[in-house]
Amino acid sequence: MAKIKGYQRPQTLHDKPWHFCPGCHHGIVHRLCAEVVEEMGLQSQTIGVGSVGCGVFSYNYFNFDGIGPSHGRAPAVATGVKRVLPDKLVFTYQGDGDLAAIGTTEMVHSAVRGENITIIFVNNTLYGMTGGQMAPTTLMGQQTTTTPRGRTREQAGYPMKVCEMLATMDGSAYIARTAVFNPAQVLKTKKAIRKAFETQMAGLGFSLVEVLSACPTNWGMNPLEALDHVKDNMLPVYPLGEFKLKKE
Amino acid sequence: MSEVILMKGNEAIGEAAIRANCRHFFGYPITPQTEVLEYLARRLPEEGGAYVQAESEISAINMVFGASCAGARVMTASSSPGISLMQEGISYIASAQLPAVIINIMRGAPGLGGIHPSQADYFQSVKGGGHGDYKLIVLAPSSVQELIDHTMLAFELSEKYRTPVMVFGDGMLGQMMEPVVFPDYLPPPVDRPWATTGMEGRGPNIVHTLYLPAPDLENHCHRLFDKYRDIEAREKRSQEYFTDDAEILVVSYGIASRVARAGVEMAREAGIKAGLFRPITLWPFPDLQLQAAAKQARLLISAEISMGQMIEDVRLGIRDKVPVKLFNRIGLVPNPDEIFEFIKAEAGEVSKIG
C-alpha cells in the first residue's frame, strides 16, 4: 500500500501542539514558514529569530535553530546573526506590537541598511499576548482594552502602515502584504514568504511579508466571524499586494 | 610583535580586539568613546570583519546578542548614557549565557552629565544595571597597556564562562596616549556547540531566556549562580603597593588608582605609612585580598571619581573591621597632591587616636 503525499506536516515543524487559541492565524503562518524552509531545502541552513508576543514560542515549534530575543529587537539580533553567517537564511517572526511599536527603530533601520534578512510580520491589530491592548496597527474605532471606547484620532492617532513605509526605503528589496482568510490567500502568503526567502538567498536585501491575521479571542469573535473581519474591515485599511519587488 | 607603538586608549581597545581575533563589532558614537568605532570602522574591513554602526545602543547590544548566538567573538563599546541603554541587552546576554565583551569609557553623569572622565557607573555595572539575578565580570584597567591586556582577557573570560564581561574605563583612559606593546597572546578559541549556526548534522539549537514554569526559572538562576560562585573562587584580581606595613590603605581602581599611587608615594616620602590596594576585578570584588592587604591598616580610604560607590564594597570587603572614608572628585581626575593632603590630614587624626 503505497502512501503518496497529498498534504503532510513538514519536517521543519516539531510534532507538538500549538499554544494558540482556536482559529488563530499564527498557526497557519508558522506552518507556511516551516513549509517554505523545507521546500527550499534550507532546514539545516536556517536560523529563526522569534519575538515577544503570541509568537514567543516559535523556537519551540520550528525544527531548526532558533533564538528568543527581547521585545522588538529581533531585527537587530537577526542583523548580528546574518553578519556572522551571511550565507544562512535568517528570518524574524514578529507581531504588530513587537515590530511596529517597541521595535520600530530596529525594523526601520534594518530596512535602511538593506540588511539581508526577512521579517515575517503578523498583524492582528492588537497586542494578543497581554490580553488585547491597542497596537499601532489597531483600526480606527476598534475597541481594545486600552481603547475601551474605540481608537480615536485625538487619543491615539492612526493605524501604522508598515509595508507602505518600508517600501520607500532604498534598502528594501521585497515588501508584500498578504492575508490567510481563505485558501487562495493562504497560497499567496506562502508564495510571498518564498519570494522573500529567495530574495534573501539571492542577496538582494531586506524583505518583509506582512500577514493580516485574526485574533478571534481578543476580537471577541468566533473563528469564522474573524475571517470576515479581516476581509471586511482590515483590507480597506491594509490593502494587499506587493509594495516592492527588486530584481537584481 | 613586540614593537612599541604610541596609542590612544580607544584605538588600543580596537586594535586589541582585532589582535584577539574579534571580527564583529556593533556600536554607536558617543564621546569619549567614539574612537573605538572610528578605529574599527577603518580596521575591521581590512581584516575581513563586519562593522555595523547601529541606530542606537539598544540595537548595538542586540546585534551583539545575535552575533554571539551565531558563534562569533564579538564586542561593543559605549559610554555611560549609552551603556544605560544597553542594560536590557546585557541582562538577556547574561541569562542566555552568551560570551560578549562590552567596553564602557565612562563620562560624567547622571543624565547627560558631561564628557569628562568619571567612574560613576560602578553601581550600575557591579551591582546589576539590567533586570534580574545576574552578574557581570567587570575589569578595571588603569593604563592604555592594560586596556589592551584586559580587552584580551575579557574575551577569554567571557568565552570560558559564557558570560558578558565589561571593560571599565573612563574618558581619560580612552583619550590619553601611552606607548604600548601588543602581546603575543590570543584568547584560546573555545567550542560553541550551543551556537545557532544552522542545524547541519545535529538537532536544533535554541538560545532563549524564557522560563515560564517557576521551578525552571529557579533552576536557571541557580545554574547561573553556581557559575558565578565559580568565577568568584577563581577570578578575583588585584594589585598592591606598599601594603605590608600600611596603616592608611587607599583603595582605588582605574585611572583614579594611578593618581592614588602617586599620592601614596608622596605620603611615603613624608614618612606616612600609606599603601594602595587596587581592585582589578570590580566584580568579583577581591575582598579576601583586601583583608590581607589591610592587616596593619587603621584607616581605609576609598578614592573614586564618583560620589562614593565602590566604598560600599570596601566596607563589605573589610567586614567593617576598619573605618572607611571617601576621597572623591567629580568631573575631573584629581591631582595626586589632593590625595596626599587628604592622607596627611587623616594620618594626623589616626595618630591622635594612637
Add this chain to the structure above:
Amino acid sequence: MTRVIFNEERCKGCGLCIQFCPKSIMYLSEQRNRLGYNYAIIDDMAGCTGCAICALMCPEVIIEVVEEAAV
C-alpha cells in the same frame, strides 16, 4: 483513494476546514476530544477529492491528506 487523517485529539474545533471544504463533507463532531473541543470529522470519505484545502486552512497542522493506491 484519498484519505484525510485527522489528529482529532489536537483539533480545537475552529471550523476553518469545514468552512472551506468544497465538497461540504466535514462537520464538527458531537463528541469532545481530551482538550475539550468538538473536533472536525469527515462523514463521507468517498466524497473526498483530496484537494487538501482543509489541510491548507487548518491552523493546527493536524490534517494530513494521503493517497492510498488501490491494492
Add this chain to the structure above:
Amino acid sequence: MDSTWTFTRLVIITGSFGSGKSEYAINLALERAQTNCIANMTLVDLDLVNAYFRVREVRQLLEDRQVQTIVPREDVLHSDLPIPGPGIAALIKNLEMNVIIDVGGDDMGATALRGYRDCILGVDHDILLVVNPYRPFTHTIEDIHTMKEEIEYRSGLKINGVVSNPNSGISTNIDSLLAKHELVNRAAELMALPMVEILVYRDLFREHQKLFSDFPCRVRPIDIFLTPGWLLKQQKEDGKKQ
C-alpha cells in the same frame, strides 16, 4: 636639508591624530611670543574632533605668557560640539596678527580648514604636517604619504613642510628617535617637502645636546603641557622598571 626655515605669519599645523600637533603648536607659539618677541601672537584651537587634551585646556597659561588664544566660546568650551571659535577668518586676513592654527587630527580634523580655504589662500601661509611614525596610521612611508594626501584633499590646501616628531611617549630614547626620524626624512623626500624641524623632549635634548648641535635640520626641544606632570613622572618610572 633645509635648516633655515622661516615661518610666515600664518602657520597651520596638521597631522594624524596624536601626532603631537597641539603640543607643537603650544611650544611654537610660546617660543615665538616670548623668545622671538613676535607681537600679536595668537593660537587658534581648531581641533573640533578631539574631546580631551586640547589647547583650550592651557589657555590661561598661554595668555599669561603673551599668547592670545581663540577657542570656542565659554558655554561650549567643554563640550564635544564641533564649533570653531569666533573671528578666525578675520584673524587670518589681518596682516597685523601672527597666527598659529592647531587643526584636529587626520583628514577628519582637516575638514574644518576647508571653510577658511579662500582666506588662507589670500595670504602668505605655512601648512605643516606633523609626523609621528609611532602612531598607527603613519607607521610607514606609504601611510605618511596617504595621510598627507587625505589632509590636502579634505582641506583643499597644500602642505608645504614636514615636522618630524618621532616619539613613543615616555619610552622614547635617542636610538628610536633617530631611527624613526630617518623614516620621516625619507617620507619628506618622497613627498618633495622640506623638513622644517625635529621635535625632541627637552630632557632628551639636554642629554644629547652635543649630538643635536650639528644636526642636519633644526631641532626644537619640546615641553609637555597637555599631559599632567604627575602622570608623565609615573609613566617614566614605570617605563624604567620594564
